[in-house]
Amino acid sequence: MDRRKLLTLTVAGTGCAIAGAVGVPVLINMMAPAFAESDIEDWRPVGPLTDFPVGAMQNREVVISDQKEHHKLSRRSLYVWRRSDQEFVVYSRACSDLGCPIVWDQGSEWFFCPCHGGIFDKNGERRAGPPQRGLWKYSNRIQNGVLEINVRSVPPMA
Amino acid sequence: MKNDEKPKENAVHAAIDRLALGPIWRKFFARRVPKARWYYGDGATLLLLLGILIITGFALGLMYSASPDTAYASVVNITHHQLMGWFVRGMHYWSAGMMVIIVLYHLFRHILLGGYLPPREGTWVIGVLMFFLIIINSYIGYTLRWDERSVYAIRVALNIFHRVPWIGDELVYFVQGGWTQGSPTLSRLYAVHVIFVPILLLGLASYHLYLVVFHGVTTIPERLNPPETAEEQKELYDRLKHHEDEGETFFPYTMVESQIFAFVIFCVVLGLTLALGPRELMPEANFTETSFPSEEWWFHWYSAWVAYLPPWLTTWFYLGFPLLLFLFLILVPFVDHGANRGLRRRPLAVGMIVITVLGLLTLTGLRLESEWTAWPTKELVPLPVQAQLGPDAQRGHQLFTEYSCISCHALGGNGGDVGPDLTSLKVRLSADELRDFIRQPPKHVAMPAYGERLSSEELNALVDFVLVAQTFPQKY
Numbered sequence: 356m357d358r359r360k361l362l363t364l365t366v367a368g369t370g371c372a373i374a375g376a377v378g379v380p381v382l383i384n385m386m387a388p389a390f391a392e393s394d395i396e397d398w399r400p401v402g403p404l405t406d407f408p409v410g411a412m413q414n415r416e417v418v419i420s421d422q423k424e425h426h427k428l429s430r431r432s433l434y435v436w437r438r439s440d441q442e443f444v445v446y447s448r449a450c451s452d453l454g455c456p457i458v459w460d461q462g463s464e465w466f467f468c469p470c471h472g473g474i475f476d477k478n479g480e481r482r483a484g485p486p487q488r489g490l491w492k493y494s495n496r497i498q499n500g501v502l503e504i505n506v507r508s509v510p511p512m513a
Numbered sequence: 514m515k516n517d518e519k520p521k522e523n524a525v526h527a528a529i530d531r532l533a534l535g536p537i538w539r540k541f542f543a544r545r546v547p548k549a550r551w552y553y554g555d556g557a558t559l560l561l562l563l564g565i566l567i568i569t570g571f572a573l574g575l576m577y578s579a580s581p582d583t584a585y586a587s588v589v590n591i592t593h594h595q596l597m598g599w600f601v602r603g604m605h606y607w608s609a610g611m612m613v614i615i616v617l618y619h620l621f622r623h624i625l626l627g628g629y630l631p632p633r634e635g636t637w638v639i640g641v642l643m644f645f646l647i648i649i650n651s652y653i654g655y656t657l658r659w660d661e662r663s664v665y666a667i668r669v670a671l672n673i674f675h676r677v678p679w680i681g682d683e684l685v686y687f688v689q690g691g692w693t694q695g696s697p698t699l700s701r702l703y704a705v706h707v708i709f710v711p712i713l714l715l716g717l718a719s720y721h722l723y724l725v726v727f728h729g730v731t732t733i734p735e736r737l738n739p740p741e742t743a744e745e746q747k748e749l750y751d752r753l754k755h756h757e758d759e760g761e762t763f764f765p766y767t768m769v770e771s772q773i774f775a776f777v778i779f780c781v782v783l784g785l786t787l788a789l790g791p792r793e794l795m796p797e798a799n800f801t802e803t804s805f806p807s808e809e810w811w812f813h814w815y816s817a818w819v820a821y822l823p824p825w826l827t828t829w830f831y832l833g834f835p836l837l838l839f840l841f842l843i844l845v846p847f848v849d850h851g852a853n854r855g856l857r858r859r860p861l862a863v864g865m866i867v868i869t870v871l872g873l874l875t876l877t878g879l880r881l882e883s884e885w886t887a888w889p890t891k892e893l894v895p896l897p898v899q900a901q902l903g904p905d906a907q908r909g910h911q912l913f914t915e916y917s918c919i920s921c922h923a924l925g926g927n928g929g930d931v932g933p934d935l936t937s938l939k940v941r942l943s944a945d946e947l948r949d950f951i952r953q954p955p956k957h958v959a960m961p962a963y964g965e966r967l968s969s970e971e972l973n974a975l976v977d978f979v980l981v982a983q984t985f986p987q988k989y
């Protein structure tokens with residue numbers, strides 16, 4: 356190996372070493388949130404069963420996380436439908452198209468999305484507009500007479 | 514010292530020398546270039562707007578608080594309480610909107626004229642990268658206001674990321690910085706808006722300018738005698754710039770026209786700021802209120818496009834459109850092998866741009882109407898003055914609102930636009946047909962079946978009303 360080649364290799368080698376030593380940890384650090392655990396259950400109360408008449412669709416507010424620094428965002432409103440005595444359906448208000456906030460229309464018993472014409476029926480099925488699937492539903496359970504939902508059971512942006 | 518003036522002059526010269534300003538002057542300002550036209554001023558305008566955005570951004574950054582619980586209040590404070598805050602925010606907002614328009618104009622102009630043809634492919638590619646950075650920042654910018662519009666804008670982006678196959682969830686976690694939208698989401702948007710994108714933009718803009726100086730821009734004689742190769746073009750360019758009539762010195766001859774173009778646009782931005790002020794704020798970011806979010810006006814066309822997509826196409830569109838646009842733009846100079854420059858000889862480019870511009874304008878118009886949106890209302894639909902309703906029809910008039918028919922159907926142009934306006938039906942339905950339709954609409958019609966919900970009296974009343982309504986004038 357001649358001197359010139361050795362020096363070239365030295366320049367390239369030290370350069371890459373520095374770039375790697377800084378770049379790789381930075382990259383891993385930046386990516387970290389992507390590896391958040393996803394199969395977590397987080398059950399939160401919606402209200403006592405007595406609050407929900409059978410057959411009614413109700414708008415409810417639930418606190419979905421205890422983070423202090425964004426407590427305003429942690430309040431979510433969602434729709435609770437007591438389909439029968441023991442059976443509840445809890446809808447996220449995020450439209451399944453691009454996430455705009457759907458609204459329940461009591462007259463037609465349909466949900467309207469204000470953005471691109473998404474319409475869903477009482478069962479959460481898409482009836483019009485670009486949504487490709489029905490509304491997101493929270494899994495729910497009844498615990499000691501209180502309706503609870505698993506706030507991690509809908510996609511992370513809903 | 515005897516002479517007082519000499520050392521002063523020397524100091525100036527020394528400064529010029531130590532700062533090596535001479536070469537900058539000669540290579541950039543005093544260089545000879547082929548004559549250009551006034552409409553070449555869009556580049557200078559973009560530079561000016563970027564400058565305004567950065568300077569106003571400096572000021573905004575000093576007061577803005579990138580934390581979800583205080584961000585909105587800080588924007589309110591800047592706008593309403595800080596001296597000249599409304600002006601700074603207004604200039605920032607309108608410069609951003611204007612930048613989107615001018616960058617489109619710049620892009621379209623170079624497609625029309627063939628500005629990317631050899632040897633300027635590099636200039637183009639850098640430009641395309643900047644185009645996407647500008648669009649990204651024009652999007653993130655309005656999420657930082659942290660009003661309702663902001664959080665739903667974020668959600669729209671997240672929903673698009675969520676459609677990416679296999680890694681949708683992870684991508685959403687990554688972008689929002691956690692399992693739900695929160696404090697890290699805003700930090701990230703803020704960092705990207707004020708650090709990542711501006712630094713990249715400045716670097717790329719400098720390089721873009723360097724290439725513009727190095728390879729020049731497309732010229733009129735190039736259009737008349739299209740050079741076949743990069744070498745030919747360079748020769749022609751060299752000849753032109755030293756030519757007595759075809760060439761000129763960049764400063765002040767070329768620069769004055771660009772500067773005037775930029776100045777006119779600046780006046781528009783200033784005028785809009787003074788007349789309208791900064792973008793008015795919606796209620797603070799929340800996921801609880803009933804709200805009617807909307808994108809900024811420079812993205813209206815996209816929303817309209819989405820509204821008309823069939824569901825099976827949406828995922829393909831959300832992911833494919835930006836990707837294809839990027840590929841198309843990056844690859845244009847390597848696919849277009851024609852030598853022709855100037856619009857007269859580029860019918861395909863002209864056709865494409867005309868269609869694109871018309872498309873953007875039409876879609877924007879459609880979005881402003883948003884005829885696809887149904888919305889609950891408690892109002893009774895207004896009746897024409899001369900309308901006479903019997904008692905049944907009167908009841909029907911109330912039911913028309915009670916059962917939200919009005920959310921989707923208008924009468925005489927008053928009400929929703931999702932279903933047909935009942936005063937302008939092509940075929941008027943008979944009472945029996947109406948009754949059946951309301952009870953159980955045909956499969957393909959997006960209308961709720963009221964069969965189980967309406968009593969037969971109610972149904973009759975409603976049908977009575979609709980029968981009368983069908984005879985109302987089409988506009989009242």
Ligand code: FES
Nearest residue numbers: 450452453468473
């Ligand atoms: S977000 Fe609801 S239809 Fe697009």
